[in-house]
Amino acid sequence: MSAPVSVLPPSSWITRFAHLLPDGGSVLDLACGSGRHARWLAARGLAVTAVDRDAEAIAALTGLPGIEALAADLEGGPWPLAGRRFDGIVVTNYLHRPLWPLLAAALAPRGVLLYETFMAGNERFGKPSRPDFxxxxxxxxxxxxxxxxxxxxxxxxxxxxxxxxMVQRLCAVRGDLPRLPGRP
Structure with a gap:
């Protein structure tokens, strides 16, 4: 019997804006690591595609309800999601700039991009510290x-x-901005 997987809670940024994802919608969790967001989103009824190059991390997600687990080299291999569209894309603690046009193309109309990662100035806190990251x-x-x-x-x-x-966090949509609560 394998040991239980220790997973951090989801990012407060992701939970803050997850209500913008459509009920039962599809979400890509890119560079998902241990799957903290994939698990949280799937538990809320979303169909999650979790992608990471770490085959062991992906293996821990395989077979979980609501999660399609996919091991892929996002930086050295071909884009593994060609032709697919998602109602939401979640990226945390990961940066590979050449993927940005591919992510935008994978975002469905009215789709939501939730992105949170490190920014310049993080060097004083440790890693990542290279400008590429x-x-x-x-x-x-x-x-x-x-x-x-x-x-x-x-x-x-x-x-x-x-x-x-030091981080930057962003929530963006393809198309019209969502209606704000309490506004006509």
Whole structure:
């Protein structure tokens, strides 16, 4: 019998904006790692495609209800999701800039992009510290502009939890912005 998988809780940024994902919709959890977001989203009735290059991490997700687990090298191999569209895409703690046009193309009309990763200045907290793995100021906003996405929310700066870091967080949609609660 294998040991239970220890999984961190989902990011507060992801849980804050998950209500924008359509009930029963499809979500891509890119570079999913242990699957903390995939598990959380699937438990809420979403059909999740969890992708990571770590075959062991993907194996732990295989067979879980609501999750399609896919091991793929996102940086050295071909794009494993050609022709597929998702109602939502979640990316946390991962940055590979050449994927941005592919992610935008994989976002369905009215689809939601939830992105949260490290930015310049994180070097003082440890890894990641290489510029290739750190967003530049305003970089996520510029990517959305280039890809024709509408920004719902954006934050950039220092966080203390789950560990001290410098991050950028973004929620964007393809197409019209969602209606705000309490507004006609």
């Amino acid at each position: 750190l967003l530049q100021p305003g970089e996520l906003l510029e990517v959305c502009r280039q890809q024709g996405l509408q920004v719902v929310a954006y934050e950039a700066g220092e966080v203390e939890a789950p560990k001290a870091a």
